[in-house]
Amino acid sequence: MTESLFSFPTFRLEAQGLAFARGGRTLVEDLSFELTNGNALVVTGANGAGKSTLLRGLAGFLSAHAGTALLMDEAGAHETIASQAHYVGHQEGSKPALTARENLAFWQAMLALPGLKSDLTPDAALALLGVPQVADLPVAYLSAGQKRRVGLARLLLAPRPVWILDEPLTALDAAGQALLTELMKDHLAQGGTLIAATHAPLGIESLHLELGGTP
């Protein structure tokens, strides 16, 4: 869909012996995996199995009880995943009082990484997400699905190699879900990686992590 004008530099995302707890309960223990350019990891599991906890932990919002999760470049230098990742949670981070364009311009400035600038404008990104008409509307007026699309537009405005998506299909209609699948495929084709928690199949080739399943 979007013609990829660039590709992300080579990197390796390495998680080793990760453990996360929530409310005093260990939900994830001794988890190790490795992702490189173009790989995806889909996380499934029942409610309360720790999907969100794991994703929030990888995004750096929770500190790990044990283990590390780092992003290494070719030279072996490593950074935290948080500084290189887009996190899409249950909230969009949009201010209801501001227009979609204002919200997106803010997140573009806030989340852009040095050396990975995008030429897209907020309006162009909204058009790519199929909601060009909402640019001038305060986000408070939008429907849940429209808000979701506005939120997802930031993934295009500030290119980051890692996408961390918690239930990304929520609130999207069938067309929106297909659109998101295309966006994810493009991202992987550009050499990005993504980690998504989901109940519904995402339609992408991926590693599969099942939490809390039968041992």
Added chain:
Amino acid sequence: MSPSPLAALFSREIRVARRLGGGGTMGVIFFLILVTIVPFAIGPDLNLLSRIGPAILWIAALLATLLGLDRLFQADHEDGSLDLMLTSDTPLELVVLVKCLAHWVVTGLPLVIAAPLFGLMLALDPQALWTVTLSLLAGTPALALLGAIGAALTVTLRRGGLLMAILILPLAIPVLIFGVSAASASTSATTPFWPPFLILCALTLATLAAAPFAVAAALRHMSE
């Protein structure tokens, strides 16, 4: 092309404040109401008013600064902005500083500008108008920063406003002491202006240097 992250954050904060509740005007109206209530409570004795006027203005400024402070980070926590800011390249300490600056520009600065006017209503003499305004200008940023600590600690609490006030009022007492002390310099012959004023400035600078770290630490821990 795109503005720097901190500039973008500053303009966003100002815009949000302007569209919700008219930004600074609400704080100034609250300030006006507090100043109006006092003469009703203690009687319209102009001598008394001019003597305690600086203290009234300071207490009013303290309470007006608390207004809306509980939403400073709570709103960002609820709509997910805080999470996204944590993934930004910009250190959270700087984000906090800019948010506090914006909050001060919207709530503190209008008070400082309005203070001489309200001072006239409290029968302050011209010199006292100056000292009150200067001390408020120097002291209110410290109040906003200290308030941010309380706001960060109560970020996840639905009804954290009262708790926030309990947490930060003891911290604000030194600022209040030196602020009032500098402000009443002209009304009492024995109190000099400069020593308490310089200490007030030192307090503000110290808060400016230390509070962002405390606030950022609190936000990281409390939003886990």
Added chain:
Amino acid sequence: MNATHAGFILAAYLICIGVVGGLIVVTWLDHRRLKRALAQFEGRRGSDAP
């Protein structure tokens, strides 16, 4: 001891005893309550508590 301010001295010591004694009693009752509740859990679930 024929104090001129015996009332003040007595009040100070009584308040001190009251506060400290109250703290001890409350802590002790809290301990008993917790113990009992924990014992209930262990009785229901077998001995899986560490």
Added chain:
Amino acid sequence: MLKYANPTFFLPLVAKLLPWLAGATVAAFAIGIWGAFFSAPADYQQGETVRIMYIHVPAAWLSMFCYATMTASALGTLVWRHPLADAAQKAAAPIGAAFTFVCLVTGSLWGKPMWGTWWVWDARLTSVLVLFVIYLGLIALWQTIEDPGRAARGAAILTLVGVVNLPIIKFSVDWWNTLHQPASVFRMGGPTIAPSMLWPLLVMGIAFTLLFTTLHLMATRNEILRRRLRRLAIQTATGETNAQPTHRLTMTGGAE
């Protein structure tokens, strides 16, 4: 050292220590109070009311010592994330508030006959009052935040911020109310006090410290038990056994 900080080791240790500590506290109080009332003379200026000093001064000292304990525990919480530090922190706040309250009330009862007023807005009194409010704020924070780990880290940050504030208040208030009574509450500078009054005061200081240690150990133990109870309750509510969390990592071809 870390071995002693392990809750499963800590609880039996407390059970073993508590009777001895309680006995020592009672003995120290017996000696101290006998000293305060029957051995020490009345002050030539203050008369018999000086006997209030023997609870007022140790209470003031303990109110600070308790804050120091909380600060140390706060570092334990933030740096090592140790659950025992969380428990010690939470347990100390009400005890500190109680000692500060005792200090304020006895000071007031001492001030009325000596100065003719219950309260003076002087540096010492104000700073202790602020300390009391900080304790109350900490207790309120503990009670409001449901998740114990999160409450511990919030309280730790507030404790550390408050510790910076205390010396500021102490110095600052010299500037404040210079028109008012520049009273100095404590007239004794340590060695200026007569030995016959000093030793009961020191014994009372030891007694209060022992009392604090006893109370703090009891309360810390309660907090550990409370956490254990909370964990059990959550596990029961989620119908979960103590099985280890599991996960399975596989390569799949996706839906297409």
